Amino acid sequence: MPKVTAQGKTFECDSGSNLRKVLLEHGIELYNGNAKIINCMGIGTCGTCAVQVEGEVSEPNWKDKARR
Ligand code: FES
Numbered sequence: 001m002p003k004v005t006a007q008g009k010t011f012e013c014d015s016g017s018n019l020r021k022v023l024l025e026h027g028i029e030l031y032n033g034n035a036k037i038i039n040c041m042g043i044g045t046c047g048t049c050a051v052q053v054e055g056e057v058s059e060p061n062w063k064d065k066a067r068r
Pocket residue numbers: 020039040041042043044045046047048049050
């Protein structure tokens with residue numbers, strides 16, 4: 001089970017989970033300023049929830065590749 005550490009909190013999630021949803025469910029602040037209100041809600045078009053990931057992750061899907 002993957003372990004996630006962010007903003008001083010550490011928790012586990014199911015393999016294959018949506019990281020944005022997991023972080024928000026655990027009270028992690030992903031957004032700054034107006035992006036808290038105006039963001040794409042995880043569609044992957046605004047980039048405001050971008051995070052740096054360390055460790056083993058799944059291969060990028062088509063949305064990840066298109067965004068990059
Ligand atoms: S909320 Fe994550 S890319 Fe827009």
